Amino acid sequence: MDLIMEQKISKITINEEQQQAFMREAIRLASQNVEMQGGGPFGAVIVREGKIIAAAANHVTTANDPTAHAEINAIREACKKLNTFDLQGCEIYASCEPCPMCLASIYWAHIDKIYYAGTRHDAEMAGFDDSFIYNELAKNMEERTIPIIKLLHDEGVNPLQKWQECVNRMEY
């Protein structure tokens, strides 16, 4: 077996003990964040080829950024490090089930696999809206809490048409 073949195999054999170690690091970041008053009680790490390449906690209240959830922060950090917008080949370990914003961001980033410890219901019990927002997204628009109104639809399709006509477009 040549070296390249061995490396390929090593990529896909993260054993249970390693998985637990990555998750414990995400949980440690979450707990530490409460102690240090860095934001909400959530942590996440991103792993590539058996190594942590990004680790973050929630910084919504300290960064004044409602999108600064642990998973989003970790994705941004990993992309910066790898100089890409595509995290194929990476796994994410989140101390709690990703909220809909973070789950969708994981899809956009093309992450391979998600591990989580706490659930959306645990988060709900601690006062967070994860479960509520999951329910809202599944509703028809007219039944949601935040009103959502269609306006100037005909003009709105123009940029999308322009995109399709653009031969130099960089897809993502």
Next chain:
Amino acid sequence: MDLIMEQKISKITINEEQQQAFMREAIRLASQNVEMQGGGPFGAVIVREGKIIAAAANHVTTANDPTAHAEINAIREACKKLNTFDLQGCEIYASCEPCPMCLASIYWAHIDKIYYAGTRHDAEMAGFDDSFIYNELAKNMEERTIPIIKLLHDEGVNPLQKWQECVNRMEY
């Protein structure tokens, strides 16, 4: 009628012509972004008290950030400007229906109202995964494309318990 009363009324009377002007600005940003190769064909503006306080386009491919959608960029800009993580009192105008990531971020930011022009189906026709991700989020975990695995649940609830016990916690 005193001045304060007049100001209160002015906040809630954005007429249809103004709404269309805000939406046209979001659409203009989306089209301009295709022309300038800044990223995907999406734009968004955030309006407070009848004025645009943040305006952004999609920068996924140029910023190497899969979360840099127009709405997320606009929310972050608005929060920075207002020095808060809570955009209550604001409305968002998006050139296309927000994807699940952006819609959830709008909930976390507590924005009052959403206007959109293109739909998730228009986006799908132009090659974007918005519609696919909406469907994925609505599925049970075991039916989704990206595997999602629960791990160390008992340990994962610890940070959430710590959060509830923390008397100085800043909720969001």
